[in-house]
Amino acid sequence: MKRLTNVVTMIVMIVIALISIAPILWMVTGAFRPYQELFKYTSLNIHLIVPVEWTWKNFHNVIFNTRNPFLRYIWNTLLVASIVTILVLIINSMAAFAFAKLRFPFKTVVFALFMSAMIIPGEVTLVPNYLLMHDLGWLNSYKALIIPSMLSVFGIFMLRQFFAEVPNEMMEAARIDGATLPRTFVAIVLPAAVPALITLGLMTFLGNWDSYLWPLIVINDQKMQMIQVGISTFSSNEGTDWSKVLAANTLSTVPILLLFLFLQRYYIQGITMSGIKG
Structure with missing residues (x-):
């Protein structure tokens, strides 16, 4: 029973951590997207987080x-x-x-x-x-x-x-x-x-x-x-x-x-x- 409680607690903590870190991941990966791709993927799939086309242009445009x-x-x-x-x-x-x-x-x-x-x-x-x-x-x-x-x-x-x-x-x-x-x-x-x-x-x-x-x-x-x-x-x-x-x-x-x-x-x-x- 104690082991089951620990497993459930761990799963709940992982879910909360993922929910908390998801907006940060989207922000970081969104910084590497072209503007045209930024709001293209809204459904729950891998490309919601992982860009299809990676670019450093956004950072260059901000810094310089x-x-x-x-x-x-x-x-x-x-x-x-x-x-x-x-x-x-x-x-x-x-x-x-x-x-x-x-x-x-x-x-x-x-x-x-x-x-x-x-x-x-x-x-x-x-x-x-x-x-x-x-x-x-x-x-x-x-x-x-x-x-x-x-x-x-x-x-x-x-x-x-x-x-x-x-x-x-x-x-x-x-x-x-x-x-x-x-x-x-x-x-x-x-x-x-x-x-x-x-x-x-x-x-x-x-x-x-x-x-x-x-x-x-x-x-x-x-x-x-x-x-x-x-x-x-x-x-x-x-x-x-x-x-x-x-x-x-x-x-x-x-x-x-x-x-x-x-x-x-x-x-x-x-x-x-x-x-x-x-």
Whole structure:
């Protein structure tokens, strides 16, 4: 009975995995199809996934497109996402450490106010943030993309859960040995939260890599645009060139897949540990 249950479970998991991966396979293989063949096969057969005629022309047209500099979009997004991720890890880890280990007046009240920000939809703050960027003169600049994204309330909450698990005795021993508070934070507290830091870094990088609405609003210069907005430029009043869109989406997926490939162990560990400690 146990073996039968395991077999049924495995079959169900395989079916769910195939259903989940099918759209991704169609996207990747569709990027290698000529436009005329893209929607030709709609019934369930092998050619729905496997192209009849393979071509690299779609990738060539996307990469070497003079009107839409796709490689520039990738560079802009990589630059902004990397800087935001580094700043988020630095700023939010220090804030989380303060909430977890330091004593200061009204700490509970301040933390509760921070947590209340998690229930506010991003659309509510969209207009005020835009007006703030306008008043500061930051529109159409990287500062409008980087600075508003430096603080993550969820990141502070998650890291605080990890830092709270660090024994106070270890910090007290470090203080007795002459370690300053910053040295204790760097040498003792941060190493204990490496899985959480990597998890937060991946989530932050992915969120900025997939960002669409905010860059669309604050960036007008096409050479400074982010990748998701750049992909949308393959649509026009004359129609959407879906072959180019699929090729561009395939190219934009590669960096994220590589990140998860090398850091998936830490990501899963961070999610699991945060669930246990939460």
